[in-house]
Amino acid sequence: MAASREDAPGGGRYGEAVFRPEQAGEGERIDFGALAYDDITMARMRALGVGPGWRCLDVGAGTGTISRRLLDEAGVDGVLAVDRDVRFLAERPGLDVLEADITSPDAIRGPFRLVHARFVLMHLPEHERVITSLAELVAPGGVLVLSDAVDPTSERTPATPYTRVMRAMWEGLRATIGTDVSWVPSYPQLLRGAGLVSVAAEIHVPPLVPGSPISRFWADTWERSRAAMLATGLVEDGDVEAAVRYLDSDECAALSAGMLTAWGWKSEEEPRR
Template sequence: MGSTRGLRYGDGVLGGPQDAEQTRLAAMADVCDPTTIRVLDDLGVGPGWHALEVGAGGGSIALWLAGRVGATGHVVATDLDIDPLQRRLHAQGDRRRHTPGRGPLTVLRHDVTSDPPPEQGPFDLVHARFVLEHLPERERVLDRLVSWLRPGGTLVVESIARFPLDSCARPAFRRAMDALDTVLAATIGTDSTWARTFPTPLRARGLSEVGMTVHLPVTGGANASALCWALTLTRLRTRIVERRLAGDDVLDAALAQLADPDFADLAFATVLAWGRAPAHTTDAPGSRG
């Protein structure tokens, strides 16, 4: 799926400083962070690691990584829009300064499609969540991320996948979410089918110990997933209606369902894939000879 207008995620499609957008990012983190943390924990992320968090958003995973790598490690958190993370750091700055074991954290405004590699690399871990599927040049960017790994370093990629919608039996909810998917594809080039090719893209780049898992949260009961999708639909509503992908009646019905404590369904899944770069040396992660 290609972008028809050459827009990016933060060009007024999603992203930005609005309070609702910060709430949306926080809800997304509430839904996704436990699975992300479990995978990173299982992969052995620990003290002394140097980690790159691509598309850091509100910074929840970057902050978790900073705590995990400890005083001997380092985390670089990048995004085109670093204001949400900077505001979060400012708001909890006093507490963070007195938290034992909090490793150094660098926040960097960075375009993963074109900017030079962060100078703190190469990295023991490169993690990107909900980034590559929104980039038409995702395959080239994946090449870049792999090249930023140290020998034996680990890449973790997380992307949305639309397949749960295909069996949805609620017409309004399915039409609204289909419209959301279509408008993102038309504006910024999102491909919600790309994750179904996992883990092949990682194997094709020479990574080993490749694995994958799928996170499929229940959306409903006014939970964090329902809030996230309601705010996303609301943000994209004008673009959806302008393209006649769904009318106000359909969107109103879907939003009412998402606010209904008795509603439960499946929206998008998250596919996580990981692999390790060839270990050309015998260094352990985090070692800097």
């Protein structure tokens, strides 16, 4: 996952203060998220026409699941997979790997027919500038696809072990590494502001089913962010354990955080529809 050079409110950064890639099981945690969301991402890519002849950029590529599927399933010509830590990525025919910080000027050279970033910008305080930079990497007639988390809970959501811990997680991550999902619904307007056209968006919320990839993802995420969550004072250790048990029980009746995906095209002579 690409991270920022700028300090978060608590002075930390993704991959350092929390979610360290060298921590045992971090690659598996990322893959649980991929199992929950990759099919949705690929369905959107196919609907947008991504395929042969396309050169693609996958920002914050993680373990490379989307990069590989773009090659194997969509049949694109090539993918550049970029992350600030590339230990989970391996080059192969058609797949190039670049270790880079996307917040650095000129970190990546374009253009690309597809520029894709998923669960990256929510961790970056300078997200508007990065969106503009990513839009500049899109070739005429190409598309920028951005996905990030949205939290469907509110103050009227019934209190459960899950909702208590999720609220503590978002607050703890915001204070520790600057994670902020409150602005994610603004994606369509931000893409328009970056000069893109035919902008649209959708939201997918995976079901919380005991033993499902998304349930295992959240349990692992809470474990890795436990210190940040406890520091908020909103939960104690026992609350985290209760939430893990709740996720794996038939009593679980909650909405997972969803994934908002927005896309916009760079104009050719005529806007893409």
